[in-house]
Amino acid sequence: MECWGFLPAIAACLLGIVVSQTTLAPAVTDTTVGEFVTATPMILSTTAPGCSALNTSTCEPCAPGSYYDNDTLLCSCCPDPGLCLFPGACLACSRGFYQSLSGQQQCLPCNNGFYTDVTGSPLCKSCPPGSFSNNTGADTCMSCSPGSFSSQQNSTSCRPCPQGTFCNSTSCAQCPTCPVGTESLQVAAKECTPCRPGMHKAPHQNMCQICNSGFFQVRWGQENCDVCPENHYCPSPDVNPIQCPNDAFCPQGSTAPGYCMETFFRKSGETCELAPVTIALLVIGGGVAILFAILFGLRRKRDTDRELSMVRAPLLRKERPQGRYYGIPCDAEPVYAGW
Known part of the structure; x- marks a missing residue:
């Protein structure tokens, strides 16, 4: 120059x-x-x-x-x-x-999970929870669709809601648990379905549960089941209680009527009592049992005596040694001498 x-x-x-x-x-x-x-x-x-x-x-x-x-x-x-x-x-x-x-x-382009929506920006901003950005140079973040969520900043994708939760709107940061009496059986649920009759769901549960034995529930979307009332029985949790028959017993929580044993018992108020034929049979049976006990005792005594006799027999048959007593052989016949 x-x-x-x-x-x-x-x-x-x-x-x-x-x-x-x-x-x-x-x-x-x-x-x-x-x-x-x-x-x-x-x-x-x-x-x-x-x-x-x-x-x-x-x-x-x-x-x-x-x-x-x-x-x-x-x-x-x-x-x-x-x-x-x-x-x-x-x-x-x-x-x-x-x-x-x-x-x-x-x-420089903004990284994944970041964006800037203004010109002349010295920095990029983080995508807020409920949104994501999976491309570089993004000027906006995309909202999570219903049934999905992102709980952290700088997310590059959204995750589906797990079972028992739901998200019915966009930009969900968390998937709330289904309310009482409802459930979601699939992931990425957008809404919850009510529990069927015979089932229930408490606040601390994620899925609907079948009513316990002796309980019933005939309505949809219930939190608790009702106990089967007295004088009724509930064979299935999804049906109304059935009236108990007159000759049966049905206490609270019954799943089936209870009957007294025919012929031997009969219903008396709220209990079962012995029938006359049962009482007669018990008397006869008691007499037979006593007689059998006496006969058994006698036979046992006879067997015991027989065993003792068998033990004593060798002692009675023991031979005496040969000898004389007073000048007479031990085995000699007695002689009458006269007086």
């Missing part, structure tokens, strides 16, 4: 950083975020700041990312975050892009 004139101007031209704001043709700009077009060196035919006393045609515009400062006659970095596409102007980052540093030549 050939420069003449004042020394400051010569130094500026030697550095190649002085530009004319009055005669410089604007550079071609591209509004696509993340790209820039530098200005082509311009030929100056008229005076310009810093080059007014120079007879030169080679002064170049400031480089992208900087602008011409009239006070210092120097190219300076753009003071605010953004993108300088041509000398003397800084272009703000488009929606979905950001730049946190000054003097940068391009903007």
Whole structure:
């Protein structure tokens, strides 16, 4: 570069950083975020700041990312975050892009889970709970659809509601539990269904439960079951209690009528009593049992006597030794001597 004139101007031209704001043709700009077009060196035919006393045609515009400062006659970095596409102007980052540093030549796209919905943003914002973003450079977050949720910030997707919960609107941060008496059998449920007759669901339960034995429930969407009343029986939890027969017993919570044993018992008020034939049989049976006990005792005594006799027999048959007593053999017949 050939420069003449004042020394400051010569130094500026030697550095190649002085530009004319009055005669410089604007550079071609591209509004696509993340790209820039530098200005082509311009030929100056008229005076310009810093080059007014120079007879030169080679002064170049400031480089992208900087602008011409009239006070210092120097190219300076753009003071605010953004993108300088041509000398003397800084272009703000488009929606979905950001730049946190000054003097940068391009903007950066927001990451997944983040977005920015304004231009010239230095930072991206987190997607709030109930929304998500699965693309870079997003200028908005998408809401979770009914039946799904996202409970954290920066979510890149939504999850389906688990069993026993539901979401009937968009942007659910949590899936609430189905109210009492209702349930959701499938995941990603948008609504809950009421419990069928014969079933119930308490607040601490996730699924409908069958009524216990001796209870009934004939309505839809109930929290509790009712106990089968007295003088009725409930064979199934989804039917109304049935009246107890006259000859049967049905206490509270009965699943079937209870009967006295025919022939031997009969109903008497709220209890069963022995029938006359049962009493007669008991008397006869008692007599037979006593007689049997006596006979058994006698036989047992006879067997005992027989065993004792068998034990004594060898002792009675033991032979005495041969000898004489008073001059008479022991085995001699007695003789009458007379007196």
